[in-house]
Amino acid sequence: MADRLTRLSALLRAMGRILFLRWPDYDFNDLATVQDSLDGPAFQRAAERMRRDPTGSEMLDHIDAPTLRNTDWTYLSTLPVDSFGYNIWHHFHANGILHPVDLDVPEVRWDPDTEQAKAWYRGTHDVRHVMVGLGITGADEVVLQAFQCAQLPQKLSVMIVLLGGLKHALIDGEARRLLRDVPRAWRMGRRARFLSLLDVNRFWETPLTEVRAQFGIEPLGTAYPVAERHPEAPWETPREWMVA
Secondary structure, three states, X not given: OOOHHHHHHHHHHHHHHHHHHHOOOOOHHXXXXXXXXXXXXXXHXXXXXXXXXXXXXXHHHOOOOOOOOOOOHHHHHHOOOOEHHHHHHHHHHHOXXXXXXXXXXXXXXXXXXXXXXXXXXXXXXXXXXXXXXOOOOHHHHHHHHHHHHHHOOOHHHHHHHHHHHHHHHHOOXXXXXXXXXXXXXXXXXXXXXXHHHOOHHHOOOOEHHHHHXXXXXXXXXXXXXXXXXXXXXXXXXXXXHOOO
C-alpha cells in the first residue's frame, strides 16, 4: 500500500506534467496517477461496500473488470436497440471513443481489493454515462461527476464539479443547466443503488430501462436509450483488440 510521501510525490509529478508540460494534451496516465494519489481511500470504501454484497464480492474475486479489449463489441452492436448492451456500444462508437486505452503500471498501488474496485470503477465510467442518459460534453461530465461523488465521495470528482462547473458555466453558457442538474444528480446519486455493484455481464441483453429500474436510476439526460440503430451496426471488433 502506498505511503503518504509516495502518493504526494506521484501527485506532484502528475500535476506538473498536466499543468506545465502537456496541457491540454496530457494523457490518461497523468489523470490516473492524480486519482490514484488522491482517491485511494475512496476506492477502499468502494471495495468494502462491494465485499459486503454477494454480487460485489464475486466481482472482486472472480470477474475481470471490463475493458475495451475484453468486451465483445460485435455482440453488443447486434443486440436490440433498447438493450443495455447495445446502448453501451452506441455510446462508445457514436462518440468516437471506441479505441483501447492502455494505462502504464501505476506509480501508486493499494491493496488487491482496492485495486480491483478501482478497475471496476474505471472500466464502467462510460456505463454510468449511459445509465443516467448523459453524452460526453463538458457539462455532461460535470453532472455525471456530481452523481458519482454522491455515490462515492472523491476529491477528483469534487475538483471536476467545482472547476469544470465554473468553466462551463462562465465560458460555455451552461450556468442555468448546471444549476438545475448538478443538485438533481447529487440527490439521485444518494438515492440510487451503488453502481459499483453493477456487473455489466449480467445485463447486456436487458432493456436499459429495466436496468435503471433495478438500480433506482432516473435519467438526468435524454441521450439514452437511442431511438434507432446506428447505420454502422453490426460492427466488427478489430481482431488485434481481442484478448485471449
